[in-house]
Amino acid sequence: MSPKIRSRSRSRTRARRPQPAILFAALGDATRLALIGKLSSGQPASIAQLTAGSRLTRQAISKHLRVLERAGLVRSVRAGRESRIALDPHAIEEMQKYLAAVSRRWDQALARLKAFVED
């Protein structure tokens, strides 16, 4: 059975246009970074799986996940009766494109720096 995406959470994330302050905070936290790390294989995980090995409670982990969800970095997917958390591939793809654009600008700037100091 393939996991079904809950469109509700997705459209809500879109419509809300997250506040920069919320997003600032989203990954400026060791627990949330660790959660992203656990999900980075691409395999959705249950909250129980994400809580295992952590000193935090399930409630605390859920709270952190909500912050990441508002930032558009993760989303809930349904697997049968269970809800699982997955990294949002769309968000990651956009991040890669964004970084590629920034990267191109740096290539150009560094080429100008090279020409400038070697002149």
Place this chain on the structure above:
Amino acid sequence: MENRIEKRIVLNAPIVRVWRALTDYREFGQWFRVALEGPFVVGQVSRGRILHPGYEHIVWEGLIEKMEPERLFSFTWPQIRFHDKERYSPDYSSAPRTLVEFRLEPTATGTMVTLIESGFESVPAAWRADALRGNDGGWTQQMKNIENYVA
């Protein structure tokens, strides 16, 4: 998830020359294409006007973090949501910021510069999409400028 950019370039110039090109605001402005208002000072914000054709309405802003002579120059700067004139806002007070670091090392014949930009995870998903569209628009405009120039 990779949220940083890292680039390495070897420059055929002594480290003292490269350091000046990075940290003297007039020299930085020449190769980066920005007209900065004053010198870089640690802990202070520098501002200027971008000189790139099509981007002249954009304010360059950097908060200087570290200046360790001939080793490290770093600043944070805001990520810009919209680059086009109609929607661009010079108010960066709530913009997500990234950290830019230039690390220098002498080599046998010159200087190795490592550029690292990090902190992109603070850029909201919706912004990233907007910024990409903004850039595409900018490039289309640049191509038009060239067309007009050569025509």
